[in-house]
Structure formats: C-alpha cells, structure tokens
Amino acid sequence: LLFMKDQHKDLNVRGAYLHMMADAAVSLGVVVAGAVILLTGWAVIDALVSLGIVAVIMIGTWGLLKDSVNLALDAAPNGVEVGQVRDAFLALPGVSAVHDLHIWGLSTTDTALTAHLVHDRPDADALLAEAQGLARSRFGVSHTTFQLESGALPDCPTC
Numbered sequence: 001l002l003f004m005k006d007q008h009k010d011l012n013v014r015g016a017y018l019h020m021m022a023d024a025a026v027s028l029g030v031v032v033a034g035a036v037i038l039l040t041g042w043a044v045i046d047a048l049v050s051l052g053i054v055a056v057i058m059i060g061t062w063g064l065l066k067d068s069v070n071l072a073l074d075a076a077p078n079g080v081e082v083g084q085v086r087d088a089f090l091a092l093p094g095v096s097a098v099h100d101l102h103i104w105g106l107s108t109t110d111t112a113l114t115a116h117l118v119h120d121r122p123d124a125d126a127l128l129a130e131a132q133g134l135a136r137s138r139f140g141v142s143h144t145t146f147q148l149e150s151g152a153l154p155d156c157p158t159c
Ligand SMILES: [Zn+2]
Pocket: 099, 100, 116, 147, 149, 153, 156, 158, 159
C-alpha cells in the first residue's frame, strides 16, 4: 500500500509494487487452493490457481515491461506524445516552426527534451521561459534544451 501512491511517478516503485502484489496474490492463491484441497481433496485446483496467478502477473506487468524497454531504447516515455508536444510549441505566440524535437527518458522519473524553435519574437528570453514552463507544467519535462532560431540556419542540417 505504501508503494501504491507513487507507482505512477517512478518505474522502479511500480516494479516493486507489482512484485509485492504478485507475492500477495501467490500467498492468497496458496491459502485458497489449500482450503479447497483440505475440504474436497480436489488437487487439480492447485495447478488451476497457479495458472490464474501467472495470467494476472503477465497482464499486470506487461505495461512495466513496455515502459522499461522504452527507457532502455531512449524512446519518448509513456504519456508524452511527441506530436502533442510539437503542436503545443507551435501554438506559442511567434513560433512558426519546430524541428529537431527529441524526447527521451533520463531515468525512471526524469525526462529530457531538445528542440529548435523558429520564431519572430523580440523577447527571446521570454519565449524560452514560456517553452520551458509549457514543457514542465503540461508534459512533466523538467530537463529542456532549446535552440531559438529567427530563420533557416545554413549550418543546421534539418532547418
Ligand atoms: Zn534548427
């Protein structure tokens, strides 16, 4: 129960939580199967309960496996849609293009983001603060690096 409240914030906590839940399910299954065998002598219940617990564990941990592989492959973390992030930056006043947008997990709790923003604002620092605030408040990304551009750069291969 102590792990339950933080399981959505940290992959490690979720792994520990699911492990404990699986242990609890196994214990409960043993008690139920033992009681049934004691009362009826029907030993097949032991195998059936075991398979049921295996199914519950596999279904319950599939998301954990997916998120772990995402983290290992530097993919955008679950819950952060790259298209939505791009649209949100494009909606900032004065921003006309977004490119070189990369989002990846630094750890089980921290996400990093880099992007080039093409803009026509005279107050570049204010735009930077707005972009940082947007990434943090709406997408939970606190490690950001932005390149602010006033137009196509000759040395930028993707501009
Ligand atoms: Zn660029």
